[in-house]
Amino acid sequence: MTEVATRSVTSDRSDPLGRAWVATAVRRIEADAMRSADTHLIRFPLPPGLGVELYLKDESTHVTGSLKHRLARSLFLYALCNGWLGEGTTVIESSSGSTAVSEAYFARLIGLPFVAVMPARTSVEKIDLIERQGGRCHLVADPSAIYDESRQLAAKTGGHYMDQFTHAERATDWRGNNNIAESIFAQMSLEEHPIPEWIVIAAGTGGTSATIGRFVRYRGHKTRICVPDPENSAFFQAWCDSDPLHRAPGSRIEGIGRPRVEPSFVGQVIDRMVTVPDAFSVAAMRGVQEVLGRKVGPSTGTNLWAAFGLLDQMIRAGRRGSIVSLICDGGERYANTYYNDEWVRAQGWDLTDPLAEVRTFLSTGAWAER
Structure with a gap:
């Protein structure tokens, strides 16, 4: 015999403190855009x-010196408004270049740690640009492994893999x-x-x-x-x-x-x-x-x-x-x-x-x- 539901069930994930942090982070990024x-x-x-x-x-x-500044801003707003980033979230990205530099900038702007996963052969000059913006560089011997390494690192740290290659076309209006x-x-x-x-x-x-x-x-x-x-x-x-x-x-x-x-x-x-x-x-x-x-x-x-x-x-x-x-x-x-x-x-x-x-x-x- 099939049981008939006699009452509704509610599940609440409301997090006022988390939403307040997100609102502040979005405002900081938008304020940065207004100054630019x-x-x-x-x-x-x-x-x-x-x-x-x-x-x-x-x-x-x-x-941050490149076209990727626009992309990084959009990616951060997209991740914040999707509920993917919260206070203390480690941001991970597969990049050894301009995207990593720009994402490191925005991560520091809203107070989040940032890690760029990159091939070990990346030049010292590029690593320095990322670190100058407050980012950390995670070197990988096999360049083709940077995607999987980024996902694994995000899972290990409880962080978020930004994944510019998937989200670039949808993060911008x-x-x-x-x-x-x-x-x-x-x-x-x-x-x-x-x-x-x-x-x-x-x-x-x-x-x-x-x-x-x-x-x-x-x-x-x-x-x-x-x-x-x-x-x-x-x-x-x-x-x-x-x-x-x-x-x-x-x-x-x-x-x-x-x-x-x-x-x-x-x-x-x-x-x-x-x-x-x-x-x-x-x-x-x-x-x-x-x-x-x-x-x-x-x-x-x-x-x-x-x-x-x-x-x-x-x-x-x-x-x-x-x-x-x-x-x-x-x-x-x-x-x-x-x-x-x-x-x-x-x-x-x-x-x-x-x-x-x-x-x-x-x-x-x-x-x-x-």
Whole structure:
């Protein structure tokens, strides 16, 4: 005989003190954002008379020096409002680069310990940047093991694995709320060609290309999204073959390209992908330095090599218009690697021809058609 329930049952997980701590943490992060000005949109100095314009959203001016500052802020707000972080929670992340630097900053801002799980081969300079923001570095011999090690460390400490590669595309409000896409279009509004033909952004997690791609569709803009991908990254071939399980060795261009297709990579919002050899990325970052008078990082070089090619196609077709790309981070942190000739030669990269091509384009507007 089936028993009939005669009363309701209530289970209460209310934690007023925990909610109060979360509210304070969110307010601290929002206050930090209020103190921060938006990043500049730079009009790149192309040769006159081409009929096209290139703009660079300079994300290196964030307090932690990179595009990942936006991501880290969104990830922390997402985790806090999901109830994943509380007072004393140890925050764990798989990152040896800019994301770890930015997440360490926000963890310290709200008083939480932060641990970056990274390959043991990570440079001393990168470790120092993370530790300077109050983070701790957990080194792993096998680079492919950083995901599992992060999960295990979170379980062991009772902490939270932030997992940028899964949550990057969902933590940011792609409809607006001062995300990077909304900022770009607002800053472009008074330009001669306010709606860009292309926005060019390489993928690391894939979160930024997902946010921008969704935003342009939401707003009905004609802008197309181009994602350049470095050598040995899984994204390009996976996108071409619609194969999310595709694997690759992994990129040598720091911050972008992955050995696997990350969950935050949304290929359906991407209109074009371009493969960029590593030597071309490094040549572009160095050539741009000669024009801007400042160093940029290697992922910016990847972006710009692809952007120059798109500009050339517009010029050849007699089309007027604009393209927007990003300065993902500054080049100062790469002084001993990508800006070091001896280190570059050790990678087997010959910059002679691609650097000459970049210099020719920046001085004359002529680009080798491919």
